[in-house]
Amino acid sequence: MFNKILVVCVGNICRSPSGERILQKKLPSKHIASAGIATQKSGLVGKSADAMACEVMQQYGVDLYDHKAQQLTPELCHEYDLILVMEKGHIEAVTNIAPEARGKTMLFGQWIGQRDIPDPYRQSREAFEHSLTLVDKAAQAWAAKL
Template identity: 70%
Template sequence: MFNKILVVCVGNICRSPSGEYLLKKLLPHKEVASAGVGALVGKPADSMANDVAETNGVSLKGHEAQQLTSQLCSEFDLILVMEKKHIEAVTNIAQEARGKTMLFGQWIGQKDIPDPYRQSREAFEYAYELIDNAAKAWAPKLS
């Protein structure tokens, strides 16, 4: 059973916090956190990511970016990454985590969720929509 879920992207300020807070909302009985393979450690969620999330009823307030470490990987049952290439990045940090690392977009056609960082609001809205659809697809499988 997957009770502790870690959502991973690069900077841990756009996609993974959105995925984390959506899964927390959908799976309140699970422990969900997020991290980045190249995290902007200590930074809050990107303001545009927060605006788009809030428009959709989710707040990213209080989020602080953290770096993915092998220790962090060992603490979680399931690691969900935003892009296929992140699987390799996670494996480079913690080889033993490979078997429990999957794509966040696994159940929406194994889609990569593109990084909207420093792009238009439309890019953030598109990424959020994919994250939302993916989170809703994961929720019944993790319940």
Template identity: 70%
Template sequence: MFSKILVVCVGNICRSPTGERKLQALLPNKTIDSAGIASAKSGLVGKPADDMAIQVSSENGLDLQGHQSKQLTAQMCAEFDLILVMEKGHIDAVCSIAPAARGKTMLFGQWLGQKEIPDPYKQSREAFDFAFELIDRAAEAWAGKL
């Protein structure tokens, strides 16, 4: 049913690349990508994943090397079957880019009691560890449902 999954956050350098790579590891037969709601506005398009996100992911067996930030577009939203966002406010942001995506946009933390995954960008190592742990648990839960 859901063969193409898009993971979305704000800048596409911390949470969504981590979620993308975790889901790819768990669901190798599905097409999984990621993008940012404000990658272009933040000047992040083409940038690699955040150094701390790379480090925390690597220490947990996940490789973010080679990732490049992408801006979310209406075309991307149309191409994917399921769009997973990190915060409730991101649902509205996705829908402002692509109104038709409303019915297929859900929280990445949906199966953790609709938990939001806070942005660790420019925060402490602990913030990155916390975000990674939530992303890891949420991805496992999604893999169980998909």
């Protein structure tokens, strides 16, 4: 049913690419991508994943080095069956970009107590480790459901 999954955060350089790659590893038959709500506004379109995110994700055997950030668009929302966001507030942000996507937008942390996954951008290694541990747990939970 959900064959195309889009993982969304703010800049598409930390959480969403990590979620994308972990889900790809766990669900190899699915088409999974990621995008950012404010990637364009932040000047991050085409940028690589955050260096600390790349480093921490190596612990999970996940390579982010070839990631390029992209802006969430109405067209992308239309293309995917399921949109997974990192924070409850992102649901409204996605809805503002593509109102018709509201019914297929859910929290990435839905199955781990409907948790928001905090943004580690420009924070300590510990903040990245905490955030990406939650991304991994949430991805495992989604893989079990899908």
